[in-house]
Amino acid sequence: MTDEPRILIVEDDADINHIVATRLAREGYACTQAYSGTEARLLLQAGAAGEAPEPLPFDLVVCDLMLPGLTGEELTALVRERTADVPIIVISARTATADKVDLLRLGADDYLTKPFDLDELTARVAVQLRHRRGTAQAPAAGNDGGGHELRFRSWTLDPDARTFSAAGAPVELTRTEFNIVEMLMSHPKRVFSKRELFEGAWGEAYAADDSTVTVHVSNIRAKLKASGTSDYIKTVWGMGFKLVE
Numbered sequence: 001m002t003d004e005p006r007i008l009i010v011e012d013d014a015d016i017n018h019i020v021a022t023r024l025a026r027e028g029y030a031c032t033q034a035y036s037g038t039e040a041r042l043l044l045q046a047g048a049a050g051e052a053p054e055p056l057p058f059d060l061v062v063c064d065l066m067l068p069g070l071t072g073e074e075l076t077a078l079v080r081e082r083t084a085d086v087p088i089i090v091i092s093a094r095t096a097t098a099d100k101v102d103l104l105r106l107g108a109d110d111y112l113t114k115p116f117d118l119d120e121l122t123a124r125v126a127v128q129l130r131h132r133r134g135t136a137q138a139p140a141a142g143n144d145g146g147g148h149e150l151r152f153r154s155w156t157l158d159p160d161a162r163t164f165s166a167a168g169a170p171v172e173l174t175r176t177e178f179n180i181v182e183m184l185m186s187h188p189k190r191v192f193s194k195r196e197l198f199e200g201a202w203g204e205a206y207a208a209d210d211s212t213v214t215v216h217v218s219n220i221r222a223k224l225k226a227s228g229t230s231d232y233i234k235t236v237w238g239m240g241f242k243l244v245e
Helices: 014-026 037-044 072-082 097-106 118-137 175-186 194-202 211-227
Strands: 006-010 030-034 060-064 088-092 110-113 150-152 155-158 163-166 233-236 240-243
Touching (some): 006 014, 014 060, 030 037, 060 118, 072 088, 072 097, 097 110, 110 118, 150 175, 175 240, 194 211
Parallel strands (some): 088 110
Antiparallel strands (some): 150 155, 155 163, 233 240
C-alpha cells in the first residue's frame, strides 16, 4: 500500500479534473479521479459494508458542488457521516457567502471559488494534510501532553481520544470544531480573537476572512443546542470569543 497521501478528486469537468490530478500527482499525492457524485459515492463507500466500516480509503477530498448524480453538498454530508478526520476542500463557481457558510456548516474544511489558482489549491491541500497528520500524531492545540481530560461546567473533552461530550451526551465535532473547543476549554477565562482561534485550530498563519471562524463557532453552537449548553460560548463584540463561567 502506498505511503503517499491519497486524494479523491471529484469534478465533472474532465479538463479541470485532469489538470488538478496532474498537479497534485506532481506534488507526490496519489490521486483518484471521479467525474460524478455517484462515482465518488461508490469510491467513498468502499469497505463500508457491515457494522464496523473500515476507514475511508482517502486522506483528503477535493470536490466540486455541481455534479451529476450526487451533489457536492450530499458528498460532503456522506463523508461527515463516516468520519470527521478526512479534510474536504470544495471548489465551485458559486461565489455567494451563503454558499460558503452552508458548506462549512455541513463540514467542509475549505472553499475555493473558480477560477482558482493551482498554486493556492496545492498550498491548501498541504495545509489540510499537515494539520490532519498533526492531529493524529500529536496532542492538539492547548493540550499539555498529559493526556488528562478537560472539563468546563457540563462539558468534557478528551484530547487524546478526540471525544467531546456536553451534559453527558457525546457531540460529534469536525476536526476544526474540536480544536476550537479545546482551545476555549484550555483557557476558559481568556478572550480569544478570531485570528488566535484560526491559527490555533488550523495550525497556520491567519489567512481567512472573519466569517470562517464565525461560521465554525456558529456550527458548534448549533450542535450544542440539544444539550442546552450552546450559551457557554460568548461572543465578545469587537474582540472574539470566550467561555461563560
